[in-house]
Amino acid sequence: MSVTQVNTAKLSVVQDFKEITKMRLALSVVFSSVAGYLLGVETLSWSTLLLLAIGGYFMVGASNAFNQIIERDLDKLMDRTKNRPVPSGRMSVNTAFAIATLFTIAGISVLYSINPKTAMFGAISIFIYVSLYTPLKTKTPLSVFVGAIPGAIPFMLGWVAATNDFGIEPGTLFMIQFFWQFPHFWAIGWFLYDDYKKGGFFMLPTGKRDKGTAVQVIIYTIWTVATSLIPVFGVTGRLYLSPVSGLIILILGLVLLRSAIRLYKNRDAKTAKQLMIMSVLYITLLQIIYVADKFIRIWI
Incomplete structure (x- = not known):
């Protein structure tokens, strides 16, 4: 076998590993967890942060x-x-099963080394995603509601890793990312509708790319923005957001809402894809703003 063939084979193995674990999605989850950790922590521990990212x-x-x-x-x-x-x-x-099993054991073990509560929520996330969400995808559009639970855990998980406690603060972080899942995944379900149909997946709330689905996208976008602003009012314990940061998030939320309204008007794949991109931008910037707001207030 030539050197070129060996290198190609190695690249193929690396690529397959990235695909089987969905590396890009996994890294976005790690980003959410790290953001939650930075929000909850009082004294930063780089070793805990690393364990959280790996787990x-x-x-x-x-x-x-x-x-x-x-x-x-x-x-x-x-x-x-x-x-x-x-x-x-x-x-x-x-081989895939061996990777999945190894990752499950390693993930729960690493998270347990942080604290038992973090490991528990990690295990719950895997169980719901694999045992409930996955089989329900071909049965009912309600699968998106079930899938939103493990999807919302990472942001909250970071806070629990930092504090070893579950209360109003991680609950709020969970709620923000829970509501955000709906416009995000329904946008994906819309522009990939034909492909999902081939596999028999029911991703849209009405099962169709119609006004009913578009209206629900708007409703859940409003809920997403509303829950994102709750910490501004000082009712979520140690999780607080300054009015200035709240205003920035409100502006971002209105841009997201405009994308949802455009989907209602146009009801096409192009607009749905734009909404999906905007939703990713929204949650990413929200997490950055939340963390930046906390540390700016500490430094000031």
Whole structure:
């Protein structure tokens, strides 16, 4: 075998590993967890932060690997997923299962080394994603509600890792990311509607790209923005947001809402994709603003 073939094979293995664990998604989850940690912590511990990032990555990687094992036959039917490692045949089910199992054990163990509550929420996240959300995707649009639970845990998980406590603060962080899931995933479900249909997945609340779905996208966008502003009013314990930061988030929220309203008016794939991009931008900037606001107030 030539050097070029060896290098290509190595690249293929790395690429398959990235796909089976959904590296980009996992890194976004780690980002949310780190943001939650920075919000909750009083004395920063770099070792805990590193453990949280590693444990969070393992947790998401395990969920995604199990998901791709379960859905391998359906993934073959969709253009978006047919080239994934398992459905394409590049990776065996046994190899994928070994990765998923190893990541589950490693993820829960690493999170447990931070504190038991963090490990518990990590385990709950994997269980709900794999055992409830994944099988429900082909049964009912309510799967998005179930999937929003593990999807909302990372932001909250960071706070629990920092404090070893679950209260109003992590509950609020959970609620923000929970409501955010709906406009985000319904936007994805809209512009990938035809591909999801091939796999038999029901992602939109009405099952169709219609006014009913668009109205619900608007409603949940409003809920997302409203919950994002609750900490401004000083009712969420140690989780506080200054009025200036609140105003910035409100402006971002209005831009997000405008994207949701545009989807209602246009009801096309292009507008849905724009809403999805805007939703990612919204939650990312929100987390940065929350963290920056805390540390600016400490320094001042």
